[in-house]
Amino acid sequence: MIVIGEKINGAIPSVGEAIARRDEEFIRNLVGRQVEVGIDYLDVCAGTSADKELEALNWLIDIAQSETDTPLCIDSPNVRIIKDVWPRVKKCGLINSVSGEGEKCEVIFPLIKDTEWKVIALTCDSEGIPETAKQKIKIADELIKKAAEYNIDASRIFIDPLVLSLAAVNDCMLTFMESVREIKKLHPTVNTVSGLSNISYGMPYRKIVNQNFLTLALSAGMDAAIIDPEKRDLIASMYATEALLHRDKHCCKYGKAFRQNKFGPVKEK
Amino acid sequence: MDFKKLKVAISEMDEEVAMEMINEVVETKGDAAAAMAACQEGMAIVGDMFERGEYFVGDLIFAGELMGDAMEALHPLMSSDSAENLGKIILCTVAGDIHDIGKNIVKSIMAAGGFEVIDLGVDVAPEDIVKTAKENVVKIIGLSGILTLAIDSMKATVEAFKAEGMRDDVHIILGGNPVTDETCKECGADAWSTNPQEGVAICRDWALS
Numbered sequence: 006m007i008v009i010g011e012k013i014n015g016a017i018p019s020v021g022e023a024i025a026r027r028d029e030e031f032i033r034n035l036v037g038r039q040v041e042v043g044i045d046y047l048d049v050c051a052g053t054s055a056d057k058e059l060e061a062l063n064w065l066i067d068i069a070q071s072e073t074d075t076p077l078c079i080d081s082p083n084v085r086i087i088k089d090v091w092p093r094v095k096k097c098g099l100i101n102s103v104s105g106e107g108e109k110c111e112v113i114f115p116l117i118k119d120t121e122w123k124v125i126a127l128t129c130d131s132e133g134i135p136e137t138a139k140q141k142i143k144i145a146d147e148l149i150k151k152a153a154e155y156n157i158d159a160s161r162i163f164i165d166p167l168v169l170s171l172a173a174v175n176d177c178m179l180t181f182m183e184s185v186r187e188i189k190k191l192h193p194t195v196n197t198v199s200g201l202s203n204i205s206y207g208m209p210y211r212k213i214v215n216q217n218f219l220t221l222a223l224s225a226g227m228d229a230a231i232i233d234p235e236k237r238d239l240i241a242s243m244y245a246t247e248a249l250l251h252r253d254k255h256c257c258k259y260g261k262a263f264r265q266n267k268f269g270p271v272k273e274k
Numbered sequence: 275m276d277f278k279k280l281k282v283a284i285s286e287m288d289e290e291v292a293m294e295m296i297n298e299v300v301e302t303k304g305d306a307a308a309a310m311a312a313c314q315e316g317m318a319i320v321g322d323m324f325e326r327g328e329y330f331v332g333d334l335i336f337a338g339e340l341m342g343d344a345m346e347a348l349h350p351l352m353s354s355d356s357a358e359n360l361g362k363i364i365l366c367t368v369a370g371d372i373h374d375i376g377k378n379i380v381k382s383i384m385a386a387g388g389f390e391v392i393d394l395g396v397d398v399a400p401e402d403i404v405k406t407a408k409e410n411v412v413k414i415i416g417l418s419g420i421l422t423l424a425i426d427s428m429k430a431t432v433e434a435f436k437a438e439g440m441r442d443d444v445h446i447i448l449g450g451n452p453v454t455d456e457t458c459k460e461c462g463a464d465a466w467s468t469n470p471q472e473g474v475a476i477c478r479d480w481a482l483s
Contacts, residue, residue, distance in 0.1 A: 207331020
């Protein structure tokens with residue numbers, strides 16, 4: 006599984022405060038801890054009000070790049086901001102995100118077309134988030150085709166079928182799994198991705214729902230997830246599921262991660 | 275009929291018992307107003323339980339749906355003056371945001387509480403809200419959002435009412451995760467809440483004032 010570390014996000018209160026007071030040490034530490042567990046991309050999201058976002062995101066990017074070589078996942082609801090910070094990023098990473106909404110694709114696709122950048126594409130449009138798999142698949146297909154017009158191969162796209170909240174939409178997991186399967190059937194080289202927290206919104210003891218979501222989503226073919234790599238139980242679920250799905254020869258990756266103290270009872274270093 | 279039992283059934287989301295009792299009221303042309311009052315009391319218990327952290331979002335949604343079914347069944351029996359009518363309210367998720375679970379919960383509780391809800395959906399532009407308020411003479415506006423950028427849209431919506439010279443004609447209430455006392459002041463709204471029961475109480479006070 007491709008792991009996108011989610012902790013550098015101003016929407017998390019303690020991080021938002023650290024960004025507001027420009028606490029470089031705090032951010033540096035948060036970058037370092039995630040990289041240590043092992044992540045493929047480091048998500049960077051300012052989560053501030055619109056007028057402060059550009060400056061905050063630039064600041065975060067500079068710190069992250071000075072701390073690690075891990076590619077960044079540039080995260081903003083505003084594609085104009087992504088475009089503005091983009092030249093600052095040294096290593097090709099991941100853009101989070103475009104969708105069928107407004108001008109998002111038209112701003113981002115020309116920017117990354119002759120590069121190795123990858124992009125997360127959400128299956129929503131100006132009508133909102135569709136509830137049915139059929140609509141999600143349709144939007145995904147349109148986004149992949151639109152990217153192809155810019156010579157962006159499906160393998161550079163991460164489709165997020167936007168799982169809804171289980172307490173509100175009771176069949177949302179089934180819809181999500183169907184979407185992942187069908188999108189990959191239509192475009193075998195495309196990647197699929199999801200965040201983990203939407204599913205358990207409004208439920209008690211959310212971590213158990215999130216963990217089981219990860220397992221079911223991976224079994225449906227999901228390739229990547231935006232997670233908190235410091236959640237040891239979640240990391241354990243990830244390694245166990247990969248082994249169960251025949252993606253870990255003789256379970257050596259599982260064993261190695263355990264030896265490295267990435268999950269299981271906390272060992273003194 | 276034991277309306278207390280109906281109240282308890284609603285408060286515990288016992289769909290079978292509640293709808294059986296409601297249907298009995300409908301079939302026997304019983305006291306629909308008393309049944310409605312019992313449902314509303316049951317719903318208030320659900321709101322309290324949610325506030326105390328004993329009920330969860332799913333419980334609120336289920337109770338809201340149950341309440342909707344009950345109201346639909348009882349409606350034909352109610353004479354227009356027996357049901358409390360608190361007037362119209364506009365609800366929507368503001369521009370740039372598409373999260374609507376909270377908005378939908380509030381909608382069902384507002385409807386259960388006697389409001390006629392005009393639901394404009396998600397990602398609604400300020401000018402559409404103002405236009406709807408003007409055309410339908412709506413005095414209470416509920417704005418919802420979860421994203422940080424929703425705050426900017428809430429502010430823009432309040433500004434749009436000012437620009438139309440309608441700010442003093444309407445009450446504006448904000449709801450959703452990022453909303454606080456501070457953001458409410460910053461947006462220039464009249465009130466805020468992240469608790470549906472409290473939100474309804476605030477709007478009720480406005481409607482009756």
